[in-house]
Amino acid sequence: MKIQLLVAGLVTIAPPALAETPVLTVLTYDSFVSEWGPGPAVEKAFEATCGCDLQFIGAGDGAALLARVRLEGAASDADVVLGLDTSLTAAAAATGLFAPHGLAAATDLPVAFDDPLFLPFDWGWFAFVYDKTRLASPPTSFEALAASDLKIIIQDPRASTPGLGLLLWVKAAYGDRAGEVWAALADNIVTVTPGWSEAYGLFLAGEADMVLSYTTSPAYHLIAEGDATKAAALFDEGNYLQVEVAGKLAATDQPALADQFLAFMQSDAFQSVIPQTNWMYPAVTPAGGLPDGFDSFRPARSLLMAPAEAMAVRDEALTEWQTALAR
Numbered sequence: 001m002k003i004q005l006l007v008a009g010l011v012t013i014a015p016p017a018l019a020e021t022p023v024l025t026v027l028t029y030d031s032f033v034s035e036w037g038p039g040p041a042v043e044k045a046f047e048a049t050c051g052c053d054l055q056f057i058g059a060g061d062g063a064a065l066l067a068r069v070r071l072e073g074a075a076s077d078a079d080v081v082l083g084l085d086t087s088l089t090a091a092a093a094a095t096g097l098f099a100p101h102g103l104a105a106a107t108d109l110p111v112a113f114d115d116p117l118f119l120p121f122d123w124g125w126f127a128f129v130y131d132k133t134r135l136a137s138p139p140t141s142f143e144a145l146a147a148s149d150l151k152i153i154i155q156d157p158r159a160s161t162p163g164l165g166l167l168l169w170v171k172a173a174y175g176d177r178a179g180e181v182w183a184a185l186a187d188n189i190v191t192v193t194p195g196w197s198e199a200y201g202l203f204l205a206g207e208a209d210m211v212l213s214y215t216t217s218p219a220y221h222l223i224a225e226g227d228a229t230k231a232a233a234l235f236d237e238g239n240y241l242q243v244e245v246a247g248k249l250a251a252t253d254q255p256a257l258a259d260q261f262l263a264f265m266q267s268d269a270f271q272s273v274i275p276q277t278n279w280m281y282p283a284v285t286p287a288g289g290l291p292d293g294f295d296s297f298r299p300a301r302s303l304l305m306a307p308a309e310a311m312a313v314r315d316e317a318l319t320e321w322q323t324a325l326a327r
Helices: 002-011 039-050 062-075 089-094 142-147 161-188 196-204 217-225 255-265 307-326
Strands: 023-028 053-058 080-085 118-131 152-155 189-193 210-214 230-233 239-249
Touching: 023 062, 023 255, 039 053, 039 255, 062 080, 062 089, 062 161, 080 089, 080 161, 080 255, 089 118, 089 239, 089 307, 118 161, 118 217, 118 255, 142 161, 152 161, 152 196, 161 189, 161 210, 161 239, 161 307, 189 196, 196 210, 210 230, 217 230, 239 255
Parallel strands: 023 053, 023 080, 152 189, 152 210
Antiparallel strands: 080 239, 118 210, 118 230, 118 239
16 A cells, blocks of 8 residues: 555656757758768767757758748748858848858858858859760860850759859859850750759760869769769859858757857868768868869869849849840
8 A cells, every 4th residue: 555655656746857959950952961962971970069959951952042041031940051152142141031150260262251141161163064075175165165066954043053153154254245145055055954963963864065063073973983084164264163151040049059050060070071972172171181183173263253243243144044045
């Protein structure tokens, strides 16, 4: 009887509340969270230090991230947005949805970088990638490409950061003549895909001679596959630079954890993952350096518009592109 009363008494005592594991949600592009992208390794490394559950949400290609942030506003479940680039940061800042990170940007970028809302995590040059066994003499300018009968695949600038980067590349190189260049290039374009993955897949399937990608794309084939047949065309006008960034949403309910992630993003544990998963230059060169063969295609000249300039010319550049393709 005493045992029964003791048991009954224990049942009525509420157990202490179990501490919930905090969740940090990072909105990013699909290829980052794929099994071959940086996401899995970054998740494992950060969770080992944060005592949290890091969850990635894929949202198409880079430019689609801003559209989603605008749509969801302060109601977004995300705490951090990772995968915008400097062609979009002025527009992202104008939403008022991002909070200052309060961190110094420790970078090895080829350009100066200082932004109170966004921190870089990788960078690279856009380039048209081709197969050397199929194309012996690649064009060395947009005008040479337009004068050829080569077929290319590009990405939609309304949904893809490489697609938008291409618009800015042509605009930076040719200014008021950009519309003429697009009109000349229209016949070379086989298709326009929503994002990079679809475009590159079609190129590998032999659907075009060249695809808009990065100077580091051939490094993937060389290092991961032992395939030295891919190369990147370097243009006389210069190749356009992309700097990818992350920022903290002002409405996050995990501000301290978001700050911790942004600081971790600049660490060797994060940066060392980038070269052979995202196949871009890390914002901070890892202690072990870059893989052999990674830096094979380096343009002599870099083009890059400041964020405010990129936002200012975007609509005009988009109209020039749409007009040319509609003919």
